[in-house]
Amino acid sequence: MRHFNNTLLIIAIGFLFSSFCLEKKSKINDKLNLKENTSSTKFIDSISFAFSNSTIKTYQNIVSDSIKNETKPLKKDAYVLSTQYDKLEAVLKKYQKIQKKKLWKNIDIDSATYKDLKPFDSGSVVKQIRERLFVVGDLKQDSKSGLYDEEMMAGVLNYKKRYGLTLNYKLTFDHIKQMNEPIANRIETIKLNMERCQLIPENLVNASDYIMVNIPAFRMIYVKDGVNELTSDVFVGKTWSETEIFSSSMDRVVFSPYWNIPQSIIDNELKLNMASDKNYLEDHNMEWNGGRVRQKPGPKNSLGLVKFLFPNPYDIYMHDTPAKSLFMFEQRTFSHGCINIKEAKKLAHVILKDDPEWPSEKIDSAMSGESEITCMLKNKIPVYLGYFTAWVNEETGEISFFSDVYGKDKEMEDSKTVVMD
The missing domain is CATH 2.40.440.10 (L,D-transpeptidase catalytic domain-like)
Structure with a gap:
């Protein structure tokens, strides 16, 4: 019986560590992960009668410590290029759902009569914009209000921040035109950029x-x-x-730095300026240097x-x-x-x-030198x-x-x- 228990102990140790190795592989394949975890649970349950709880916990702790040592969590604000493809893919699914449910409704405006929207304006177009901001996630709820209120101001700011626009509350015709880009185009843009992710060095x-x-x-x-x-x-x-x-x-x-001006700029721009103004180089802190023109260091230098x-x-x-x-x-x-x-x-x-x-x-001293x-x-x-x-x-x-x-x-x-x- 002692030999039998020892044999089971060896099998259990081997299984637990092999299960750990399989778990590492499962990060690549979630289906394997589910299957292995289920198998591990059933197997440990079937042999647990042969060991004390403390014995099982000892080997579970060994596996747990090994996992901690192998997997170092990313820092909270890490900006990892390798995750961008997956994140685009997740948003792609979201936009495909919006398309399928026909939630991307056109915002009705007339280019001839449209006036820039400002806080506390009201009308049906405000209601339509609010709905769009809710659908894409810039607003947490849709109050159905036609008033450009403080809640909508926050949503507009978030929208503009996402699109790299000037952060103010004004909504111009161009902003609405941008919102009216067909969702099919947005989906295609996401797919194109997923391809670009695969080209990152x-x-x-x-x-x-x-x-x-x-x-x-x-x-x-x-x-x-x-x-x-x-x-x-x-x-x-x-x-x-x-x-x-x-x-x-x-x-x-x-x-x-000196700005060593490219010959193309000298030929296409500077020569014309010098021809019309004999003091052009001096006025712009420039000088000839071995047949080329350069701009001397200083706060007005084009390179800063x-x-x-x-x-x-x-x-x-x-x-x-x-x-x-x-x-x-x-x-x-x-x-x-x-x-x-x-x-x-x-x-x-x-x-x-x-x-x-x-x-x-x-x-600071080096940047302010001559x-x-x-x-x-x-x-x-x-x-x-x-x-x-x-x-x-x-x-x-x-x-x-x-x-x-x-x-x-x-x-x-x-x-x-x-x-x-």
Whole structure:
């Protein structure tokens, strides 16, 4: 009998640890997980008569401790690129349900007579907008009221925040036109961006440190140790000088930078300005330098107080800008291709905050100098310039839709049509 009990003990230990291994695999396949958990319960129940409760608990604790050691939970505000596909898929199901139940009703307006809606306006259109805000989740309830009240104000703000719009209570004709985008189009946009998620560079999928610029959102995030350290508005390339989509690694920060003006800008813009104004270079703090023109460091420099370099064949980089007023616009396509960052000074500080050689006072001094100073980063930071017209917030699960500023959604749709034909 003793040998029989020992045999059962060995079998139980083996089963419990094999069950643990299968449980790890089950994270990939939920169906396996259900099946294995059911089998584990039945098997332990069938042999429990041979052991004391304390013996069973001992081996259960061993398994529990092993699971804790193997699975490290993500930090609360982690911004992990690898989860975006799944989050888009979840929202896709939600929008497909809305479509199936025919809850996406058109908001009736007349472009000739429509006037911007403001708080405490009333009418049937307010009631229709309220219903839409409820259907998509910007309002928790639909009071059916036709008054643009405080409850609806909160819903409008949430809607505008999701869409990257100026945060105020005014609803223009363009806002309603945006709301009236057919839900079939929204569903197709979600699917297109799920495909884009599969193109995220492998080294970034599970990275704990990276910088990502979402071009259509006009937004940059810097993630460090799995935590969103900084979010900043940006403006990007004009439609005729698009910001390219690519990945690289930031290797240096340059304070009080010169702007070495590209030859194309010299030929197409500066020469005309110099021809009409002989003092143009001096008035704009520019000088000739070896047959090229450059703008000297200073607060009026087009690159601002700091730039961030990452090797790439497009000569694109990120930098500060003195043109802060441009961040007031909702669609920000103003540059020749580079990324202009609203919070560039903050970005320099958070990148270097753990480097004892670069305390805050030294960073500020370097940014206000008259000569260029380069800081080589001890640890390169992966950079990804991406193009997502639909994106789900990691913390709230809310989806944002952004304008297809470079027409790349249409390109993807057209390419699919060609393949199908």
